[in-house]
Amino acid sequence: MRRYLLSLLAVCLIGLAIYQYYQPVSIVDVITNEKLEIAADNLNKRHPMKTLELSDYAKSQGVTLQSPLYQQFATNQVVNLQGRISLPKQYPTQFVWVQIDYKGTESKADFLQTFHYYIPIKNDQFQQSLTLQAGKGEYQVTVRMPSNEKKEKFYTLTSFEVTNVNPEINREISYNLKGRESQLQLSKPAFGLVKTSRLVQISGSIKEKQLLVQLRKGDQVWRKTYAVHDGRFDESIPLLYGDGIHEVKLMVPDHKKAGxxxxxxxxxxxxxSPQVSKPIEYTRLYYEKGIRLTNPLSSGDQADLTYPIAGTIDPSKPGTDQINHVVVQTEKGKEKATYFIPVHQYRFDGNFWFRFGPGTYRVILYIPDASTTNRDYFRFLGVASFQVTSHVLTDQRDLLPSRGIQSDNPQIYQLAKQVTQGAKTDYKKARKIYDYVATMMTYDMYKLRHNSFAWDDSALKSLQERKGVCQDYVFLAIAMLRSLDIPSRFVEGEAGNQRHAWVEVKIGDHWISMDPTWGSGYITPNGKFVKKYDSNYFNPSKRYLNKTHKRTGVVY
Structure with missing residues (x-):
C-alpha cells in the first residue's frame, strides 16, 4: 500500500499558474473596468505612497524591484510583479515564492483566503501578473527569494499591502513548487474553481511516470494513482461526496522518499450532483498490469437489467499480451454469476446482467492467470471491485444469457425454432433440443484428456465444431432453451468418477433433468467414445439419475 507524505512543508509550498479566459469585451465591460481603474487611482491619491523597502537578504543578492514601488496601494484586481537580480548566482531553487493572504471580510470561503505563486527566475529576472482572487478587500503580499545555499529554503524579499477595488472572484489553479519542478501543467480544467456534475476531467503534461490524485470534502478523503504515458495524462475523476465543493490535489512523486x-x-x-458514491476498490495487480477502468469510475451506481463495463490494459506491462478477456463476477447474497468480456487491442467494452432480481450487487473484475498449465477449470486474479444497485423488476437468472450461453444470439434462436418446429409444449421442445444436441455433438476425448478448455468455449463454438465435453453440450442445450424463453440452468456435479455437467429445465412448476452428454454415447474401458443415442437421460427419475450422478450445485 502506498504511503502519502503530507508534511507541513508540502502543505505550505502551494503554487499557482495564471490562466486567462478571453471573452468578447462589451462596452459595459469597458466602462466598468474604467470605473474600477478610476476608483483605484482615487484611493492612491488619497493616501501617501511610501516607497517599498527590500530586506537585507534581497539587498545582499542585488535584487531590485521595478514593480510594485510602494508598500501600500490600491489596484483593480491585478498586481504586476517584476524584479531583477544584479548579482547573478546559481540558486538551488530557481523560483521566487509569492504568498497572497486575503485580509478582507467580504469573502468567507476558506479556499480563497491564501494563494501562492512560484515564479521562475530566467536570465536573472522574474516577472508575473498576480491576481487578487478573493474579490474586493485588503490583501497582504509576501515575496520570498530562494536561498543561495540550500534547496527549497526561502528568505523574505519584501512585503506590501494591496486594496483590491474589484469585487470579482477569480480562482486560478495553484501549482506547488514540486509541481513546477516536475513540469506539471494542466490543460483541463482551465480554472481553479469549476462547476460540474459527478465527474471532473483532468488532462495535461508532466515529466513524471505517475500522478496521485487526492479528493477531499471535509473529513472525507480518497486517493488514487494514475499512470502517465509519454509525459501526458487524461483522466475522469469521480466526485464521490455529493453536492458542494471538492478539493482536488494532484500529487507528484517525492524523489527523496520512495513511495x-x-x-x-x-x-x-x-x-x-447530490449523488454520493463510494470509491472502487483496486488490488495491487490493477496497477501492476496497467488496468484502467473507464467505466465505472466509482462504486454505488444505479442500473436496470444490464450494466456496461469498459477499460484498457497497458501493453507495456509484462504478460498483458496474453490477456484476451476479462471476467466479471456479480454477487448478490450467496448467488454468483460469471461473464467473460473479450479484449481486443488491449481494450475491453461489454455488458453484463443482473440476473438475480432487484438489489445491491457486488461486482468483481478479474484477469486470467497467465499460467500455461492446462486445467479443467479457469483461474482468475481479482483487480477491482465495486457495487451497483439494480432496479430490475424480476429474477431472470434462468432466462438470461450467461457465460458460454449466447441465448440472445440470432443464430441460436433460429436453430432452436427450427429444431422445435411442430412442438406445442415446452416439454416437447425440451425433448427435441435434447435429441438434437445428443445426436449432433460428438464427445471430444482429446479435450478431456488434455484439459484443453478455452475461455471462448460456448454454445456457438459447440455448434461450429460439433464436438466437445459435457460443458459444451450443456452450453448449446441451455442457449437453445433460453432463446425460446424456457427456464433452464447449468448443473454441476460428479458422474462416472469425474466432474460433470448437465441441464435442468423448468416445465410448468417443476424442474426436470436432462443429460445430453450421456445421451450422446458412452466411453469404452479403453478410452474410446462410442456414438450411441440414449433417450434414458431425458427426464429420468431422480432415483435413476442419482445412481450415476451427484448434484453439487448450479452455475451461472
Missing amino acids: YFVEGALFYVQNT
Whole structure:
C-alpha cells in the first residue's frame, strides 16, 4: 500500500499558474473596468505612497524591484510583479515564492483566503501578473527569494499591502513548487474553481511516470494513482461526496522518499450532483498490469437489467499480451454469476446482467492467470471491485444469457425454432433440443484428456465444431432453451468418477433433468467414445439419475 507524505512543508509550498479566459469585451465591460481603474487611482491619491523597502537578504543578492514601488496601494484586481537580480548566482531553487493572504471580510470561503505563486527566475529576472482572487478587500503580499545555499529554503524579499477595488472572484489553479519542478501543467480544467456534475476531467503534461490524485470534502478523503504515458495524462475523476465543493490535489512523486507523494497542483470543483458514491476498490495487480477502468469510475451506481463495463490494459506491462478477456463476477447474497468480456487491442467494452432480481450487487473484475498449465477449470486474479444497485423488476437468472450461453444470439434462436418446429409444449421442445444436441455433438476425448478448455468455449463454438465435453453440450442445450424463453440452468456435479455437467429445465412448476452428454454415447474401458443415442437421460427419475450422478450445485 502506498504511503502519502503530507508534511507541513508540502502543505505550505502551494503554487499557482495564471490562466486567462478571453471573452468578447462589451462596452459595459469597458466602462466598468474604467470605473474600477478610476476608483483605484482615487484611493492612491488619497493616501501617501511610501516607497517599498527590500530586506537585507534581497539587498545582499542585488535584487531590485521595478514593480510594485510602494508598500501600500490600491489596484483593480491585478498586481504586476517584476524584479531583477544584479548579482547573478546559481540558486538551488530557481523560483521566487509569492504568498497572497486575503485580509478582507467580504469573502468567507476558506479556499480563497491564501494563494501562492512560484515564479521562475530566467536570465536573472522574474516577472508575473498576480491576481487578487478573493474579490474586493485588503490583501497582504509576501515575496520570498530562494536561498543561495540550500534547496527549497526561502528568505523574505519584501512585503506590501494591496486594496483590491474589484469585487470579482477569480480562482486560478495553484501549482506547488514540486509541481513546477516536475513540469506539471494542466490543460483541463482551465480554472481553479469549476462547476460540474459527478465527474471532473483532468488532462495535461508532466515529466513524471505517475500522478496521485487526492479528493477531499471535509473529513472525507480518497486517493488514487494514475499512470502517465509519454509525459501526458487524461483522466475522469469521480466526485464521490455529493453536492458542494471538492478539493482536488494532484500529487507528484517525492524523489527523496520512495513511495511518497507531495502536492503538485490544487484546484476546486463545485459538484452540482447530490449523488454520493463510494470509491472502487483496486488490488495491487490493477496497477501492476496497467488496468484502467473507464467505466465505472466509482462504486454505488444505479442500473436496470444490464450494466456496461469498459477499460484498457497497458501493453507495456509484462504478460498483458496474453490477456484476451476479462471476467466479471456479480454477487448478490450467496448467488454468483460469471461473464467473460473479450479484449481486443488491449481494450475491453461489454455488458453484463443482473440476473438475480432487484438489489445491491457486488461486482468483481478479474484477469486470467497467465499460467500455461492446462486445467479443467479457469483461474482468475481479482483487480477491482465495486457495487451497483439494480432496479430490475424480476429474477431472470434462468432466462438470461450467461457465460458460454449466447441465448440472445440470432443464430441460436433460429436453430432452436427450427429444431422445435411442430412442438406445442415446452416439454416437447425440451425433448427435441435434447435429441438434437445428443445426436449432433460428438464427445471430444482429446479435450478431456488434455484439459484443453478455452475461455471462448460456448454454445456457438459447440455448434461450429460439433464436438466437445459435457460443458459444451450443456452450453448449446441451455442457449437453445433460453432463446425460446424456457427456464433452464447449468448443473454441476460428479458422474462416472469425474466432474460433470448437465441441464435442468423448468416445465410448468417443476424442474426436470436432462443429460445430453450421456445421451450422446458412452466411453469404452479403453478410452474410446462410442456414438450411441440414449433417450434414458431425458427426464429420468431422480432415483435413476442419482445412481450415476451427484448434484453439487448450479452455475451461472
